[in-house]
Amino acid sequence: MITPIHGWNDPRFDAVRQAFESNFAERGDVGAAVSIYLHGDPIVDLWGGWYDESRECEWDRNTLVNVYSSTKGLVAFCAHRLVEQGKLDLDAPVAEYWPEFAASGKQDIPVRWLLCHKAGxxxxxxxxxxxxxxxxxxxxxxxxxxxxxxxPGEKHGYHAMTFGWLVGEVIRRIDGRSVGAYFREEFAAPLGLDAHIGAGPEFDARISTVIEPQIAAEFPPTSDLFGDPDSVGIVAVINPPVFNPGGPAIASRRDWRAAEIPAANGHATARALARIYGGAANGGRIDGVHVLDPETIERGIEEQTNGPDTCIGINTRFGLGWALTGESTPYGPNPRAFGHPGAGGSLGYADLDAGIGFGYAMNQMGTEVAHDPRCTVLIDALYESL
Structure with a gap:
């Protein structure tokens, strides 16, 4: 079966199209899209393959898909908007905004530790x-x-699911809006982003079904793990259960799509990811619309953590909410690149040095923890074409 490929690219970036096509032929993509902005202008907008695992419906220009932890990068934009407005102090205790959080000895945890995965x-x-x-x-x-x-503060460990509720509740306590509403009204609507944290039934016809990788995974009962500090990385994704290895994707459920799970259930196009990061990489504006001030972005990408991650067992490097380019998250050759990957392979990132905003979204989940080979070939082709 020939894989349908649609969209366009600046001819200078034909290598990106070729890499995108090779992902279907060589790396198992079923349905996917890649979008890239350069200095505020779109240069690549490609989509192809199939909306469904049975390969009956084509992925089209407006197909949405669950981008999992790429959602965290969108939440980071929300938090930094509040910082920029003087409403959120990164060094203030979380409990200053959320008094109940002070329970059980957490009264001194600063907001920045939520954003950089050091809160424990x-x-x-x-x-x-x-x-x-x-x-x-x-x-x-x-x-x-x-x-x-x-x-707290002693080490860092990826807050795979809790990041969204923790940061999202701080946003809600300050602003009054849920993080989904805040993102929609402050970013998605003014920037024209087809991205949603909490997607109503009106979007179902456009949401591609996630295809989970066929892997065998068996875990001990959750109750056996609570007393073992070394088990935190497992508990993070099985309490409550987020994935269903070998079975139907939880992400296909209507209640999953409708809820606001800001660490994991954003539904977006690759174009939306590329556009918001493209604005960040273009002096903080896209088509004249404000994203974030450059100084806000620079503060957000100051390194907070770098090294072994106590939860996921790889080296990770974080700024404030965004994953910084590094060993596990290589976003090209330049040092001021930041964004966030999502489970299975999705990615949105900005490269401030090159002026790039990049987005990739797909329905066939891969098995890599952070560094997906499909993104690698696209990113390599992009920089070789500059």
Whole structure:
């Protein structure tokens, strides 16, 4: 079966199109899109393959897909907007904005530690079921009441799911809007982004079904793991259960799509990811619309953590909410590149030195923790073409 490829690219970047086509032929892509901005202008906007695993419907220009942790990068834009407005102090205790969070010895944890994964709150200690993560109050109250897994600030560990509820609740306490509403009204609407944290049923016809990788995974009962600090990385994704290895994707459920799970359930086009990061890389504006001030972005990409991650077992490097270019998240050759990958392979990033905004989204999830080979060939082709 011939894979349909659509869209356009500046002829200087034909190598990116060739790399995109090779992902279907050689790396197992089913449906995907890649979009790139350079100095505020689109230079690549390609999509292809199939919307569904049965390969009956084509992926089209407006297909949305769950981009998992690439959502965290969008949440970071929201937090930095509040910093820019003087409403959020990164060094203030979280409890200053969210008093209940002070319970169980957490009264001194600063906001910045939530954003850079040093808060020790990487998993929920109250035993949960899948449906609990669709209820904001259930998740935020569980986090507010518990003790950290490690001494806050002592080390860093990826807050795979809790990042969204923690940072999102700070945003809600300051602004009054949910993080999904804040992102929609402050960024998506003015910038023309087809990206959503909480997607209503009106989007279902455009949302591609995520295809989970066929891997075998068996975990001990969650209750056996709560007392073991070394188990936090496992608890983070099984309490509540986020993935269903070998079975139907939880991401295809209507209640998953509708909920605001700001660490993991953003639904977006690659174009939306490229556009917001393209604005960040273009002096903080895109088509004359404000994204963030350059000094806000520079503060956001100051390195906060770099080294072994206590939760996911690889070296990670974080600024404030964004993953910085590095060993596990290589975004090209330049030092001032930042963004966020998502489970399975999606990626949005900005390269301030080259003026690049990049977005990739797909439905066939890969098995790499952070560094997906499909993105690697696209990024390599991009920089070779500059």
């Amino acid at each position: 709150m990487a998993a929920v200690k109250r035993e949960l079921v899948t449906e609990d993560m669709f209820d904001w109050e259930t998740m935020t109250s569980a986090l507010a009441e518990q003790e950290p897994w490690w001494t």
